[in-house]
Amino acid sequence: MLAYHAQTMHSYLSVRNKSHFMDWDHQPRQFKIYPEHFKRIILDKQNPKHQFFYLIGGLTAQKSYPGVTYALRTNPSAGALYPTEVYVQIRRVEGFIDGIYQLSPFESSLVLLHALDENEGIESFLGMKKVDGFIFLFSALYYRSSWKYRDRAFRYCLHDTGHMLGTLEASCMVHKKTYRILYGMDKKALNSLFGFGTEEFFLSCAIVGEETSCTCKALAMQLSFVNGTGTFESNTLIEETYRDTCELSLQKQTTQPSFHLDQERFKQAIWRRRSIRDFTQKPLSKEEFTQVMDFINEPIPSDCDVKIDIYAIINRVEGMWQGVYKEGVCLQSGDFARKAGYLCLEQALGAQSGVTFFLVGKDAKNYQAMVQKAGIIGHRLYLISEYLGFGCSGIGAYYDEEVAEFLASDGMVLYALAIGR
């Protein structure tokens, strides 16, 4: 097990003993805004070319509490803190200047950070030849999350970035594009080119385009630092864990997922996606559960396809025995709804769902890729639930060791999610 994962486990005692003061007056900003002198392309939601970008983390709703208003997005986020930032290199795409852009959800715009010379690009940092099309880069501004979740926040940065990759996958599906994810890239060099301090770091990228046979030279860009959080407190454990987990061993998956869904209905599901807050406890059907499993088990093309075990606690599915299932096999039958709720830090979501999922992995050497993949699977769960007319919520808080013991697994519990009506 990765030491970081073990150090950031929740237990019944740890959540009761660790008191943590939340400084609401100094909450980090959720949007990184580049200075005005950078040119913008304002995204027009009616323009399909722009909509492709808009679906990747774009704003879809607002939620207000006394004194705070959150802008909600196509991606969910632990605590609605949104640590993930998205950048994109665009080359030879009609209607866009070749360049490096930031995708700004706050302004609904693409901010041109650097216009590309014909022979330069970020490809050399990814070990690739010139790519015509899009190369998306995903980073995390970790203090947005560590402000609340402290050391455990590195996990949330990875989940959230996985969800953002999930929004990219969904947008590609709607816009009939193929994609593949790369976790293996020269992150240190890219962090420096983009002018990041230690508070922001790249985690992954996605290629949506064609690799040509031409080489190109390394991007000659040096951006100045832009403060993306306002306030910042460094976290040594997170920064060290990031550095220690940047290397990975390659396990390529080249097959594209094949989703057979109604495009228009799926698009609506992307726009409407929210985290369900209460379940009515009406059951799902066995057919719906099967559709969910088929959807989430489609391949995820990437250079590091880590195995993730998906455990499903069936609480309310008509036509199925209650119990713990893995890969279609019932490991333990019985009513574990209350137990599942308890394991999710006593959250009712875990007990009242149709199904509560736990995603587990063992590959500590590929930790960054593994937890992001859990986030992508989580995103698929959200979208297929919305599409089929019920709901889903991510659950990042659970008693790690007790979950593993309950599942009789020696792996790392990476993420929990609940689906149902």
Ligand SMILES: Cc1cc2nc3c(=O)[nH]c(=O)nc-3n(C[C@H](O)[C@H](O)[C@H](O)COP(=O)(O)O)c2cc1C
């Ligand atoms: C990684 C992750 C962990 C989450 N953990 C919880 C949780 O433990 N409990 C909960 O009620 N919601 C949880 N959520 C849901 C968020 O609170 C929700 O995404 C956020 O408030 C934004 O709302 P929206 O998803 O409706 O857009 C989680 C979401 C993510 C992505």
